[in-house]
Amino acid sequence: MQCAACTRRHRLATSSRRHRRPPPPPPAPAALTPLHLAALSGTLADVRSLLSRRASLHARCPRGLTPLHAAASRHPPHAPLLEALLAARASPHTTDAWGDTPLHAAAWRGDAACLRALARAGAALSPTATPLSPTATPLSPTATPLSSTATPLSSTATPLSSTATPLSLAATPLSLAAMRGHTEAVGCLIELRADVNAKDARGEAAVHAAARSGEGALVRQLIEAGATATEEVVRLLQEANEERERFQKPDLSLMTRDHSAEWGSRMLRMPPLAARLLVRHVTYCSLHHYRMASHVLALASGAVHCARRVLSAEACAALRAAVDEQGITRVDSVDALPNTDLLCTTEALGQLLGRGAVRALLRLPSQFAAQAGGAAPQGGSYVLTNGQCFARRYCAATRSNEQPLTSFHFDSASVTVNVALSADDAVEGGRLLGVFGGAVQAIPRGEGDATVHSSALLHGVSLTRKGMRYTLIMFFDHVP
Numbered sequence: 001m002q003c004a005a006c007t008r009r010h011r012l013a014t015s016s017r018r019h020r021r022p023p024p025p026p027p028a029p030a031a032l033t034p035l036h037l038a039a040l041s042g043t044l045a046d047v048r049s050l051l052s053r054r055a056s057l058h059a060r061c062p063r064g065l066t067p068l069h070a071a072a073s074r075h076p077p078h079a080p081l082l083e084a085l086l087a088a089r090a091s092p093h094t095t096d097a098w099g100d101t102p103l104h105a106a107a108w109r110g111d112a113a114c115l116r117a118l119a120r121a122g123a124a125l126s127p128t129a130t131p132l133s134p135t136a137t138p139l140s141p142t143a144t145p146l147s148s149t150a151t152p153l154s155s156t157a158t159p160l161s162s163t164a165t166p167l168s169l170a171a172t173p174l175s176l177a178a179m180r181g182h183t184e185a186v187g188c189l190i191e192l193r194a195d196v197n198a199k200d201a202r203g204e205a206a207v208h209a210a211a212r213s214g215e216g217a218l219v220r221q222l223i224e225a226g227a228t229a230t231e232e233v234v235r236l237l238q239e240a241n242e243e244r245e246r247f248q249k250p251d252l253s254l255m256t257r258d259h260s261a262e263w264g265s266r267m268l269r270m271p272p273l274a275a276r277l278l279v280r281h282v283t284y285c286s287l288h289h290y291r292m293a294s295h296v297l298a299l300a301s302g303a304v305h306c307a308r309r310v311l312s313a314e315a316c317a318a319l320r321a322a323v324d325e326q327g328i329t330r331v332d333s334v335d336a337l338p339n340t341d342l343l344c345t346t347e348a349l350g351q352l353l354g355r356g357a358v359r360a361l362l363r364l365p366s367q368f369a370a371q372a373g374g375a376a377p378q379g380g381s382y383v384l385t386n387g388q389c390f391a392r393r394y395c396a397a398t399r400s401n402e403q404p405l406t407s408f409h410f411d412s413a414s415v416t417v418n419v420a421l422s423a424d425d426a427v428e429g430g431r432l433l434g435v436f437g438g439a440v441q442a443i444p445r446g447e448g449d450a451t452v453h454s455s456a457l458l459h460g461v462s463l464t465r466k467g468m469r470y471t472l473i474m475f476f477d478h479v480p
Contacts, residue, residue, distance in 0.1 A: 032070075033059045039070035044081050057090040064096035072102035072118070073287060077111035082118070092123035098291040101127060107173035107189065108287035110182030115173075115189060125194040126172050171200045171209070176287070178210035178218050186210075186218055196227040207233050214240030303436035304443055304453045305368050310360055311448040311472075315353045316421045320470045322352060323391045332403060339403030342391040344472075346384065361450070365415040365476045368452040380480040385413050388475035391421065394430055394464045408435070408460035413475035417452050420445040420471060427467035434459045 035055040038046040051057075060066055065073075068090040071082040082102075086092065092102055103123040106114040119125060174194045177185040186206070190196065197205050207227040210218040211234075219237055223229045311319075319342075327340040350358045365382035395402035423446045424431060432443045432451065435458040442462075443451055453459070461469075 032061050033067070035059065035067040036061060036065070036070045039067040039081065039085065040074055044078070044084060047081055047084050051084070051088050057085065057088055058094075060096075064098075066090065066094050066096075066102075068092065068094065068102045069096055069100070069105055072105035072114055073109060075109065077106075077109055077114050079111065079113035079117055082106075082114050086117060086121045092118050092121045100287060100291070101173075103127075103173045104171075104176060105287045107177040107182070107185055108180060108290065110177060110180060110185040112184045112188035115185060115192070119192050125189065125192055126174065126198040172198045172206065174198065174206040175200060175204070175209040178206040178215065178222065179213050181210075181213060181215050181218065183218060183221070186221060190221070190225045196222055196225050208236060211236035212240060216241070303457055304434050304451055305371065306443070306445075307364060307367075307450045307452065308446070309448045310364070310450040311353065311357055311419055311421075313447055315357055316447050316470075318352050319391050319421050319472060320393075323393050323470060327391075327393060332406070334409045335403075335407050337403070340393045340395075344389045344391060346389070349389070361417060361419070361474060364417050364450060364452050368415060368454075369478075380478055382415060382476040383479055385475040385477050388413065389473070391470065391472045394427075394461065394469035394471075396429075396464050396466050396468075405430075405463045406461040408433075408458055410458060411455050411475060413455060414478040415452060415454055415476045417450055417474040417476065418471060419450045419474075420447060422468070422470045423447040427469045428465040429462050430464035430467075430469035431462045432459065433462055 032040070033056065035047070035050045035057070036059070038050055055067075057067060068082070068085050071078065071085055074081070095101055101123060103115065103118045103125070104127075106118060171179075172194070174186065174189045174196065175198075177189060196207070199205050205227060207219055207222045207229070210222060214237065216237060219233065323340065323342045327342045329338050330341055331337065332339045346358055346362070349361075362382075362384070369382070393402065394404060396404060418432065420432075424444055426447070432445060434441050434443055434453070445451065
């Protein structure tokens with residue numbers, strides 16, 4: 001009897017195991033969690049509230065960023081918020097997909113208080129960034145264009161200077177701070193006894209990064225702290241200074257009576273060198289954005305996708321007329337200066353352009369994601385960001401609140417669709433520019449052509465010198 005009972009129990013257990021459902025697969029990395037968002041832009045009370053409800057300190061977004069990375073990347077910095085995460089036992093050693101720790105992010109931002117807080121928590125002061133996986137790159141170099149009729153990008157692209165800031169993925173926090181010219185952060189890291197001679201994957205130390213960026217005072221500061229002064233460092237600094245002398249003289253021809261004082265001042269402040277765009281010009285660029293943009297910079301193709309004649313000539317003309325008749329003046333989010341926009345809804349676009357044209361526009365982000373590999377999140381769907389669809393007018397004359405250009409910047413949306421409502425040859429200047437393939441490249445477009453790109457692309461619009469330039473811009477968010 002006992003053996004029979006054992007046999008029955010064995011059969012029941014075996015049957016239970018046979019019919020038991022397999023365990024669910026591990027969840028894919030989610031988008032930014034509420035704690036990520038609070039760390040990026042919320043208040044200290046928001047973070048403490050989420051922590052009291054046991055929000056995960058270890059959650060990662062698809063790029064490997066934890067809430068502590070988000071807090072270290074915050075602009076402006078918020079040291080008490082970062083300290084609250086550390087007090088809750090967030091790990092300062094966690095690396096993202098690029099291999100960056102929160103200390104790398106804080107050094108890039110240049111905040112000494114955040115650096116000290118992370119150091120007190122035991123963060124390594126001189127690690128080089130080592131990506132989690134050799135395949136953890138956000139963009140695919142084998143991506144193909146959306147349209148087989150896509151026109152090749154200009155062969156006259158302006159190459160980056162030979163003294164461009166190094167874009168190596170492996171760099172110490174001290175090198176990042178020196179590259180950005182953050183004097184206080186460099187001093188803080190030296191005071192914390194970071195290794196001033198620690199080298200990145202290229203065999204270069206922080207003093208090389210400072211020299212490449214033309215930061216003579218930081219070069220001296222690092223040498224006084226024990227950095228090795230070599231002939232290479234001297235040469236790099238001399239080349240950077242010569243380059244600055246040659247190119248930083250303002251082009252007074254831009255300051256004509258047709259430009260407002262605000263736009264004139266903005267143009268004079270613009271650094272002319274592509275080599276400095278990522279490091280100097282994009283003030284609010286996070287370290288993560290810099291890593292992505294550095295990857296795009298190395299791509300010869302796949303960074304931007306072109307779809308020809310998405311809108312007909314009639315549709316473009318209708319939108320141009322609507323901007324002229326109904327456009328409003330509002331402050332641009334990139335340059336914080338006035339411009340003329342026509343805010344659009346999909347319903348209004350459907351009435352103006354036809355539903356078929358609108359459906360074609362709404363399909364572009366998914367087509368881009370399917371063909372661009374890691375350039376955009378896979379699966380799920382793309383939805384038009386609320387209130388983020390508008391037609392814009394650029395004009396050579398800026399006295400009547402017109403916009404002549406757009407500074408180099410990153411978009412915050414997952415995917416951007418930009419449709420030319422006027423052909424390049426209809427205006428003088430006003431070219432869409434992207435930083436990829438080792439150069440600043442003009443992206444040629446005809447009337448009705450669309451370009452699609454991810455938030456990793458650093459881009460802008462050159463000065464419109466004659467005529468009016470029109471464009472339709474649509475921002476899309478990814479929904480898993």
